[in-house]
Amino acid sequence: MPQETIQLVVTRFHPDHDPVPRFQTYTVPLHEDWVVLDALNYIKDTQDGTLSYRWSCRMGICGSCGMNVNGTPRLTCATFLREYAPGPIRVEPLANFPIIRDLVVDITDFMEKLPRVQPWLVRQDETPLTGGEYRQTPGEMERYHQFSLCINCMLCYAACPVYGLHPEFIGPAALALAHRYNLDSRDQGRAARQAEVYSEEGIWECTFVGQCSVVCPKKVDPAGAIQQEKVSAALDWLKSVVWPWGNR
């Protein structure tokens, strides 16, 4: 007889009652087409209305449903229960972030880090709107396109032990976004981003564990972005040594 239910072991934390998080086990139907988020919604609707978690689009685009599933960061709207049969499935809040309640984490740190790398087109010679758009060839776009697909789900931060051990690390997604703009032919902001990106808290904190790129649901490859920025930074340094009077 096929398995009909599966157990979810879910982190519960209420700041008023729990000194530390605890686990609560729920049993849900194991439907072929149910994802972990469906199971959480089922629990909230039929078993326990107090369970708190974030979600919105249910289609892998809003980036709000990230949780650690059996220890690995996943978008719960894109993670099928059947992958984990016979279970149980451990559902925890995204690692490395402070827990506000149950599966909801405090993302303030990430929100503060993002603007520090100036993830927008920085221009030295701003042309007026009447001048039209900044043109770009498909080839020029291809160079950065992959790095522009980030949905800010923060799975990469949860997968990064360096961020867990050194929370001052700017982190994978923000650095990948800096790389995305550095590669953009319309952008002139690489020098302006340097102080943050090429700092101890920036790319040089990364030890290339590479797990950020493995968990990224959008194949952004933040680990690649960071190593490529390291190469650029090293080349800058080399140029400054052999050609100190050059226009860097």
Added chain:
Amino acid sequence: MTVNSPPNATRTYRPVMSPTWWWLRHPAWVQFMLRELSSVFIAAFLALYLARLGAFASGPAAYAAFQAWHRTPLSIALHVLILAFALLHSTTWFLLTPKIARVHVAGRSMSEKAVAGGALTAWAIVSALVAWWLLG
């Protein structure tokens, strides 16, 4: 492991990672640690090689003693371990190459598999040539 309650701020629970044993929590992190540890064995091999040169410079007796030590089970076990870590070191290194170097051919970027596959193949060919030259 505390519940923080700064004034006017959300009270949150901050998970703490063990600074020493954090890597045991995920298989991928164990793999990473093995990869990093492999450098130690590469360094050990280079140290042994320098010792060999030192013994060679000190004359036939010293070199013969060094050679004799190399036939002991301890030395053989050590070298098997070094070989295993050298293979791990080189394989992971070449597999990570495409993350660092984007290769563009005719205006299109090559896939990661193609770059890593090319690097691994080149490595195998060069290793085979060196082995043939040394042992042949």
